[in-house]
Amino acid sequence: MTKRTAGAFFSLLLTVTLHAQTTLYDFESPAEPSSSLVDGGDGYYYGTTARGGGAGKGEIFKVDLSTGERTTFVTFNGPNGANPYGDVVFKGPFLYGTTYRGGTNDAGTVYKVDRSSGALTTITSFTGPNGGFPHAGLVVFGPDLYGTAATGGPAAAGGFGGTIFKVDPSTDFLTTVAAFGPMSQTLTDTPFSSLLVYGSYIYGVTRHSPGGFGKAFKFEPATGGLKILGFVPGDGYAGLIAVGPYLYGTTTFGCNGPGCVFRIDTATDSIVTITSLRRTIDGASPVAGLASDGSYLYGTAEEGGADGLGTVFRVDLSNYSLTTTLASFNFDNGAKPRAALLVKNGSLYGTTSGGGPNNGGVLFKLDLSTRELKTISAFNDADTGATPSSPLNIHDGFLYGTTYEGGHRGLGALYRMDLSNGKAGTVGSFNADTGGNPTGGVVALDGMLYGTTQTNGKNKSDKLTDGTVYRANPSTGQISMVTAFDQSDNTGVIPRAGLTVVGSTLYGQNSTGGGAPTRGTLFRLDPVTGAVKVVFRFIPAFQNGETPQGRFLLHGSYLYGTAYEGGALGLGSVFRFDPANETFLTLAFITGVGHSRSGLTACGSFLYGTTEGSVYKINPDTGVLTTVATLGTAGDPYPIGMSDLASDGSSVFGTTTRGGAYGHGSVFRIDAETGRLTTLASFTVSNGDAPMGGLLVDGGYVYGTTRFGGAKGGGTIFRIAIPKPRRRSAPGR
Secondary structure, eight states: OOOOOHHHHHHHHHHHHGGGEEEEEEEEOOOOBOSOOEEOSSSOEEEEESSOSTTSSOEEEEEOTTTOOEEEEEEOOBTTBBOOOSOOEEETTEEEEEESBOTTTTSOEEEEEETTTOOEEEEEEOOBTTBBOOOSOOEEETTEEEEEESBBOOGGGTOOBOEEEEEETTTTEEEEEEEOOOTTSSSOBOOOSOOEEETTEEEEEOSBOTTSSOEEEEEETTTTEEEEEEEOSSOOSOOOEEETTEEEEEESSOTTTTOEEEEEETTTTEEEEEEEOOHHHHOBOOOSOOEEOSSEEEEEESBBSTTSBOEEEEEETTTOOEEEEEEEOOBTTBBOOOSOOEEETTEEEEEOSBOTTTTSOEEEEEETTTOOEEEEEEOOSOOSOEEEOSOOEEETTEEEEEEEEBSTTSBOEEEEEETTTOOEEEEEEOBTTTBBOOOSOEEEETTEEEEEESBBOBOTTSOBOBOEEEEEOTTTOOEEEEEEOOGGGTSOBOOOSOOEEETTEEEEEESBOSSTTOOOEEEEEOTTTOOEEEEEEOOGGGTSOEEEOSOOEEETTEEEEEEEEBSTTSBOEEEEEETTTTEEEEEEEOOSSSOOOSOOEEETTEEEEEOSSEEEEEOTTTOOEEEEEEOSBTTBOOOOTTOOOEEOSSEEEEEESSBSSSSBOEEEEEETTTOOEEEEEEOOBTTBEEEEEEEEEETTEEEEEEEEBSTTEEEEEEEEEOOOOOOOOOTTO
């Protein structure tokens, strides 16, 4: 009998079921503008966003700086590239650049765009031997274009620490012209920053080296010679600029502080630090390079300043003194600038990667004479959050869920959809006080909604902690913290799963911590007082499993859960907890393909769960665990991710984050009686990409979310009608 892979099987069934899928709501992906603005010579300035666009994989935009009018020029979709961080460059009738991910091998691309038609051509997809993951853009040197890849390189060159490559625009042929060795080699590695053409050389900086910090280098195209100039005073991502006989750059770390500005003398190749940043005064962690008007250097810091969200700073070239911060970002006017500035007509222009009215970043103008900071264009159109990653729940006629990011402060949002009319909107946004980046969804208790966050939250000392339990009022949208998890409390930290209601009490899991050598805890929470009691600690030596990540299932009088790793086989375990007497029992060790990230669902007399590549069922009375289906292929053995299953009593429903007919995930059904697996839908990016939040069955439909894709690139809420199972007729009928 011919053996079919899961992917082939999914494709076979696609034509029967695709029509049943409906997109109910589209989330918008945060744009994250990360490149500098480049003059296109046509009245527009061009830049890139690392995310956003129709597929959430980034875009090239153009903007009229006089009006702030911004339009999308090119959208990336994955196969043609993804996540462009570097600047674009113009040569002839084309615009050239790189993407950090995407392409044939998801290791990045070099592309060109016809300026008149907007048609994009992929020049090359990186494979490893020719480099991988280019973080910077390209530069023009003579008739050719040069760039760097952050990893890869020919093995014969001594390692895989990145490459310098050349593109011939007349043939679109890419050639590796130099390779960096790994950190154990003499040559430094990881060239993240953009290159600079100066005289007959091309200069650059790498991020790491055998000595710990990055090094500056120069490459001579005429001879192919690569010379390491020496250590720079830290690590960083930024390129160099030239002012007179000197080159200037920034480090993100090092310099006995939160970054600094250094100088390279091109006559002697010597490197010196000229000034160090002060976190609250000048800013911290400058990710971007510098700009100059000949008298000053201008730069941005991603962190620090009055509100900790970044600054614009200035260095006087006459004495290398830092001027008091020109501007601080406060989220409303932007947050976390990651691109170099543009100096034009007495003003500085730049972008922030976050913040602004829609938390998608802003394009700003800073008047140097008045120091007025003005937003001239905001990315994204809504604040409803992005990348929905939680299970869904129904309460009082509404479908509730959470997004991992987005919202007013970029730390996620609680949203709901009215099932009677399909209208959706934000209930409330998470922040540093309430906790951020939730993945566990919500449960209802006494008219309130409760859930967990993985990050932030403040303890009694007003210090940020590692996750919270929060309470949300669905009527007012107010979100408040019930308790914060702190390493010092030994209650565990980073709750990835949601909560489960048992009577008037909430039960949950912390994925790690709990006091050495504990690797995760089970806890009980009084929602009125916020008091937390640890009811079980996962200690690796006892082989009960460790790192619990899936939500509890209340089945009968017991709570059932899964541990992601540990146990006798190292793949995790299935366990049972009795709330009445607080006893714990390990039922089985995971034996499927990969670890178990999800919780369990009940169907008939069995409980069903997933590993990263399979579906299993377990008899809760005997603890016998059986693999029901193995999904994925040899090239992609782990397509399931961390999604919870759902059941309608006769079938079990689940998702794969990858695979399916188009490679962007699928929804499948397993008939509990026959074990037959069928595919209900495959995602195409336009209707969603990478479902991860689990499924909900209600009223003859399966509801779920995708983390990416959709009309706005930030994920979708979808609904699929459950087709009636077809039973084979008995013989003779």
